Amino acid sequence: xxxxxxxxxxxxxxxxxxxxxxATQSITADEWNDIKANKPEVAEQELDVFSDLVWLGVLSKxxxxxxxxxQQIHLFKCNEKQMRLIALKxxxxxxxxxxxxxxxxxxxxxxxxxxxxFNANKPYSxxxxxxxxxxxQSGANITKGELFQYFEKLIGQ
Numbered sequence: 001x002x003x004x005x006x007x008x009x010x011x012x013x014x015x016x017x018x019x020x021x022x023a024t025q026s027i028t029a030d031e032w033n034d035i036k037a038n039k040p041e042v043a044e045q046e047l048d049v050f051s052d053l054v055w056l057g058v059l060s061k062x063x064x065x066x067x068x069x070x071q072q073i074h075l076f077k078c079n080e081k082q083m084r085l086i087a088l089k090x091x092x093x094x095x096x097x098x099x100x101x102x103x104x105x106x107x108x109x110x111x112x113x114x115x116x117x118f119n120a121n122k123p124y125s126x127x128x129x130x131x132x133x134x135x136x137q138s139g140a141n142i143t144k145g146e147l148f149q150y151f152e153k154l155i156g157q
Contacts, residue, residue: 001048003055003133011047014054021050059129064145065136070096073106075148076140078132086151087118110154117155 011018022032025046036043065076071091077084088097088106092114096102109115124131136142 002052002130003059004051004137005048006051006054010054017054018050021053022046055133056129058142059132062132062142064143064148065132065140066143066147067135067138067140068097069139070098070102073097073147074140075151076135077145077148077152078128082121082123083131085118085120085122086148086155087120088151089116089118090114117151119155 006014019029022028027035027046032043035046062078065078067074067076071089071093073088075086090097090106095105095114097106106115
């Protein structure tokens with residue numbers, strides 16, 4: 001398995017897609033019930049293959065990621081060959097970007113000397129999708145990129 005198995009809730013949401021997936025493998029509902037009852041290891045493999053297909057579909061569409069922690073914001077644009085990073089860092093422990101108050105402080109004090117901006121590019125490893133998946137596993141969220149685009153304009157890049 002390349003990524004991670006979908007949760008029970010995700011499988012329930014994707015019930016129809018899973019049925020279609022089984023159909024592409026010529027597995028009927030009765031055959032699936034038989035596999036689950038008599039060959040659980042085969043059923044597990046099918047769940048894993050389906051999970052990887054779903055993840056690949058999601059990961060191939062990711063354009064932006066963001067990871068916000070109390071004193072840092074990492075914004076990523078997932079280009080074809082490399083990832084672009086815009087990062088903000090503050091050394092004031094009383095400011096927490098993950099709260100409304102902290103984020104409002106950031107908006108009101110963008111030009112403060114307390115905020116450091118970083119800008120970098122990072123090539124992907126041999127597997128772009130796995131790189132993105134690992135970032136999601138470590139806490140990054142898929143976004144539409146509004147925050148990235150805002151800061152991109154702000155820093156003039």
